């Protein structure tokens with residue numbers, strides 16, 4: 001069936017298939033033996049993605065104090081937020097009881113307004129960063145050691161300023177990289193070693209400025225090569241020539257030549273690895289995937305993104321793993337849950353949970369742990385629970401709330417603090433016109449001896465004194481001041497890299513711009529004319545091939 005997106009500023013048409021309807025039926029919850037059907041979505045897939053992202057503040061971190069102990073903390077919630085924020089150890093401790101904020105359901109007022117009132121009372125966890133060792137400045141992270149300003153990343157060591165990195169060591173300024181070490185400014189690369197400015201590369205070492213390289217070593221500014229050693233601009237060079245190129249680094253003229261080389265080589269329509277029946281982009285070791293992005297080791301996933309491991313039979317989920325039969329969930333693990341926001345210790349058979357862990361048969365709760373049969377943070381018996389939830393759902397259905405994720409107005413963050421602003425950028429006026437929040441962000445002036453414009457930095461790392469750790473650098477693009485930390489300076493020296501001229505946020509923005517948008521276009525293979533779906537928009541200059549023409553061209 002054809003549906004029109006309910007957001008008046010969007011109103012685009014989208015399709016709901018019979019297969020989608022069968023899925024909504026399958027995940028519809030049952031209370032007292034009676035199924036409560038989840039209706040088809042009212043927002044188009046992009047507006048649903050934007051709604052999830054508007055709840056995710058990854059990188060806008062602030063120094064503030066804990067509302068419980070007054071201890072200094074780093075937090076994704078700025079001090080002006082109208083609720084209590086605890087340090088991570090305080091939040092995870094037994095020193096407070098989320099049930100004390102419990103409310104009785106009020107049949108005369110809307111569900112979301114009651115949930116919003118509960119949400120404003122229950123203390124928030126300053127960051128989601130578990131089992132961190134010397135890695136306090138990190139968010140949505142797990143098991144990292146000696147890391148700084150990394151986000152959505154697990155099991156890394158000695159890594160800085162990166163997003164979505166897994167099992168990496170000594171990587172700086174990278175995104176979507178796995179099982180790699182000694183990388184700088186790399187994107188979408190796997191099992192790489194000691195490489196700089198590589199994108200879509202696998203099993204490479206000592207490569208600088210590489211695009212779509214596999215099994216290569218000692219390359220400079222190469223594109224689409226397989227199992228090559230000592231190449232520059234796709235032509236063989238001597239070891240001395242290669243060394244001289246990486247000593248010199250990329251000049252403007254060479255960069256133009258590299259970009260020109262990229263435009264002459266065929267690009268894969270999509271970057272999947274070992275998939276079956278996959279529609280989307282960056283799908284890895286997965287099967288039966290519909291319209292999804294960055295999905296790994298998963299099956300039967302639709303309209304989802306950033307499913308990092310073992311997703312099964314999920315729809316409209318994001319930043320989740322080890323999840324089965326989940327619908328409209330964000331940052332969850334578990335089974336048969338819907339409309340939940342951040343749940344890391346697996347939960348099951350629950351709806352509308354927020355920051356709850358290890359909860360089962362719960363509805364509309366905030367900050368609970370190891371609980372069952374709770375509604376609005378109030379404990380019920382199984383029988384009471386099964387009788388009351390259908391009444392709440394009936395009221396939600398009447399109010400047009402049933403089957404919807406939390407409205408963006410319930411996000412604790414301003415829109416421009418969240419990842420939504422990265423994927424769906426809006427002006428302040430547009431944000432306010434939609435009734436969403438905006439926050440003016442100003443940098444705290446670093447307490448330093450001096451601030452120097454980036455253009456005045458010496459080109460060679462050999463000429464950078466230790467004293468730089470006491471300065472701030474003024475970003476060449478945004479004029480925002482930023483500091484270099486000791487671990488970072490040691491990395492640049494080890495890798496013989498110049499000190500960056502841009503603020504970490506600007507570096508992040510430029511890195512993310514290297515990736516294609518999370519959108520698919522129907523086009524034709526530019527070699528054989530076969531119909532393809534690709535994340536390369538039709539007006540882009542790249543040569544885009546179907547998988548078989550691409551493989552024939554590069555091997």
Ligand SMILES: [Zn+2]
Nearest residue numbers: 005010044047
């Ligand atoms: Zn829409």
Ligand SMILES: [Zn+2]
Nearest residue numbers: 525528546549
């Ligand atoms: Zn083709």
